Amino acid sequence: MSEPPRTVVDALEPWPDTVAWRPVSSKLIVIELINLAVWLAVLIAGLSVGWALGGQILWPIGITAVVLLGAWRALVAARAVRAWGYAERDKDLLVRHGLLVRHLSIVPYARMQYVDVTAGPLERAFGLATVQLHTAAAASDARIPGLPPEEASRLRDRLTALGEDRAEGL
Known part of the structure; x- marks a missing residue:
C-alpha cells in the first residue's frame, strides 16, 4: 500500500496556497x-x-x-494594505502581512485569551474596525485592521466561541 504524496511546505514562503485568504478592506x-x-x-x-x-x-x-x-x-x-489577510482554519487563525519582511502569525483557538475590536475616529469615519487577538504570548502581533464592523463582530464572536470550545477540551 503506497502513501499519498506529501505536500512540501517551504518555510521561506509564508503564504500557504492551501488556505482561502480573506483580504482587508481597500x-x-x-x-x-x-x-x-x-x-x-x-x-x-x-x-x-x-x-x-x-x-x-x-x-x-x-x-x-x-x-x-x-x-x-x-x-x-x-x-x-493588500498584503494583509487572514484565514480561518479548523484549529487556528492565520494572519499575514508585510511586503519586504513577511509575517505569518498562526494563533490556535485554544490559546486565545480574549479578542478586542477597536475603531479609532478615522476608522469609524470610514466604517472600519480592527480585531486584536490576545494570547498568553506577550509578543503576539495577531491583529487584523481594516475590517467592516459587521465582519469584525462576526470574527470576534466566532473566535471567542471557538476559543471557549477548544479550552474546555484541555
Whole structure:
C-alpha cells in the first residue's frame, strides 16, 4: 500500500496556497494615506520653521528628503494594505502581512485569551474596525485592521466561541 504524496511546505514562503485568504478592506489604503499626510505636514512644518529661523541650505534639503520619502511611502501603502489577510482554519487563525519582511502569525483557538475590536475616529469615519487577538504570548502581533464592523463582530464572536470550545477540551 503506497502513501499519498506529501505536500512540501517551504518555510521561506509564508503564504500557504492551501488556505482561502480573506483580504482587508481597500478603505484602509485611504486611512494609511491620511495618516501619512498628517505626519508629513508636521515634519515639513517643523523643517520650514527651522529654515525660516536658521536660513541654512540644509533645511530645504531636509524638506525635499521628507517629501521624497513621503511619496515613496504613499506608493508602498497600497501594496502594504493588500498584503494583509487572514484565514480561518479548523484549529487556528492565520494572519499575514508585510511586503519586504513577511509575517505569518498562526494563533490556535485554544490559546486565545480574549479578542478586542477597536475603531479609532478615522476608522469609524470610514466604517472600519480592527480585531486584536490576545494570547498568553506577550509578543503576539495577531491583529487584523481594516475590517467592516459587521465582519469584525462576526470574527470576534466566532473566535471567542471557538476559543471557549477548544479550552474546555484541555
